[in-house]
Amino acid sequence: MKQLRLLLLPFSWLYGAVLFIRHFLYDKGFLKSTSFNKPVIVIGNLIIGGAGKSPMTEYLIRRLSDHYHLATLSRGYGRKTKGFIKVDTGSTAEEVGDEPLQFKKKFPDITVADCEDRVKGLKNLLPHHDLCLLDDAFQHRALRAGLAILLFDFSSLKKWKFLIPAGNYRDLFSRRYHADILVVTKSPEVMSDRDREEAMRALRLKKPIPVFFSFIHYSKYIYTLSGERLTIPIGATFLVIVGIANPTSFIDYLRSVGKVSKVLTYRDHYRYVESDVDKIKKNWLMLGADTIIITTEKDAMRLNDPSLGLVLEGLPIYYLPIEIAFHHEVKKMHFDAVLTEKLRKLSK
CATH class of the missing domain: 3.40.50.300 (P-loop containing nucleotide triphosphate hydrolases)
Incomplete structure (x- = not known):
């Protein structure tokens, strides 16, 4: 290379x-x-x-x-x-x-x-x-x-x-x-x-x-696409959905607070479609219902699209907000x- x-x-x-x-x-x-x-x-x-x-x-x-x-x-x-x-x-x-x-x-x-x-x-x-x-x-x-x-x-x-x-x-x-x-x-x-x-x-x-x-600085809370708040469960298992330019630190943080069982990566600003949600659902079902589907706040903006409303129903998708500190x-x-x-x- x-x-x-x-x-x-x-x-x-x-x-x-x-x-x-x-x-x-x-x-x-x-x-x-x-x-x-x-x-x-x-x-x-x-x-x-x-x-x-x-x-x-x-x-x-x-x-x-x-x-x-x-x-x-x-x-x-x-x-x-x-x-x-x-x-x-x-x-x-x-x-x-x-x-x-x-x-x-x-x-x-x-x-x-x-x-x-x-x-x-x-x-x-x-x-x-x-x-x-x-x-x-x-x-x-x-x-x-x-x-x-x-x-x-x-x-x-x-x-x-x-x-x-x-x-x-x-x-x-x-x-x-x-x-x-x-x-x-x-x-x-x-x-x-x-x-x-x-x-x-x-x-x-x-x-x-x-x-x-x-x-x-990562939030101690995660949020559903509709805005409901949940404290990150101790030892949680994650299915990570990430479509940002540099996801390394995000994934590393999740590994530090739980178990990352699967990571589905997409390009930055990727527009999710129904087939992507079907893939997410298939992986979630394989990993088990206790698995939390976690994504970035930026990805949540794209996942929370009216066209995906029906196919997203029943999926425990959460996003993790971040801030910077000096x-x-x-x-x-x-x-x-x-x-x-x-x-x-x-x-x-």
Whole structure:
């Protein structure tokens, strides 16, 4: 596999040259970037796959919604609709995308919207809001953000930093210098000084940028698709259904609290159909009625589709919510304090 990736390096270099020219044209003003007079926060990452943008967005919503009339804007990946659309709690993942629907269901009092053209979306939202959060918009150079938060998956820092197709980077590693805050996500919950030092070496920062380390905090409750809550039974047996970019930490956690008997994996943003539910049911019956069918919150948005209502009846499907938490930083510098100070400067 490594040898194959080496053969693909010329294509990565070509892709890198295209990216370099694109960024140069934006940096020099040959291509237009639009800015706004209200705070716009973009959250992004440089690699393909999940770095925790959705939990980071939810963290910001929790911290900022009491102080700002805020909105979130997403592309709405996987939706069948086009253009600007506001998300309702009664929307489906097919209409608005799984992540925007998850935001709206968890935070029904905020405005959640989709628009593949971020500038157009902001022009619709900012006249009526104080602040807007954009997930996965770091590469959207047509927009000049007020504050850019760039995420790096802890485990990915140890891997090659090659562009696709030889590596997993979709943008130049040098773009980290254009972020206002760096967050190393999915770091160990118990983090040693050595873990921190190795991550900082991998980031290879030659100028000061605030760097923070976060980890995943799993809920002690699981929820049915209709929202009923249950404490995870001690020693539970799980049939895991997962369709996210990087399911490793999710599966590892379930193994730490119970027995994972079977894992059915699907691609990120996969749209479940009746045949998938039939397969899930068949596996559940083989494992026994005491087995809990467990999935991620994002997958639950797609499974909870009206078209699957009848075939899902009788299946004990639960989802496990997650949040992120930050490690206490050296020199008592905390993410919330840095965020507050940067937003204060933006609002002047």
